[in-house]
Amino acid sequence: MTELDKAIQNNRNISSFSQLCEVIQDAEYLAESDKAEFKKIREVASDFNNWNFPDLAIGCTVTQQRLKHTFNLSDESIAAIVKFVSYDWR
Numbered sequence: 497m498t499e500l501d502k503a504i505q506n507n508r509n510i511s512s513f514s515q516l517c518e519v520i521q522d523a524e525y526l527a528e529s530d531k532a533e534f535k536k537i538r539e540v541a542s543d544f545n546n547w548n549f550p551d552l553a554i555g556c557t558v559t560q561q562r563l564k565h566t567f568n569l570s571d572e573s574i575a576a577i578v579k580f581v582s583y584d585w586r
Contacts, residue, residue, distance in 0.1 A: 497570060500530040504573040513538075513580035537567055541577050547585040556582050 503526060507519050520526065520534045540546075540562055547555040556578050563574045 498530070498568060499526055500533055501568075501570050501573050503530075504576055505570065508572070508576035513541075513577070513584060516577075516580055533567070537563065537569070537577065540566055541581045542584070547581075552582060552585065555585060 500520070503520055503523055504516070507516055510516055510519065517534070517538060521531055523531075541559055543559075543562075546559040546562060549555050549558075559581060560574055560578050563569060563577060564571075569577075
């Protein structure tokens with residue numbers, strides 16, 4: 497498990513994706529490469545094409561698959577990110 501993955505999991509109970517983004521960017525213990533990787537994760541997770549469906553569940557599945565195939569994250573971290581982003585697309 498990477499430090500970024502640990503950071504996401506340790507903060508999966510916060511209230512919003514924007515708050516998670518702030519925590520990750522402000523984390524002094526994370527390397528700049530981890531922060532850059534998280535920016536890419538944010539871009540992929542928030543991509544309009546993932547969420548341009550009438551059914552939110554489809555958007556969740558598409559986003560989960562894209563994250564899983566693109567980044568080295570645990571299933572728990574991916575689930576947390578998808579949950580946070582899905583609230584923004586309701």
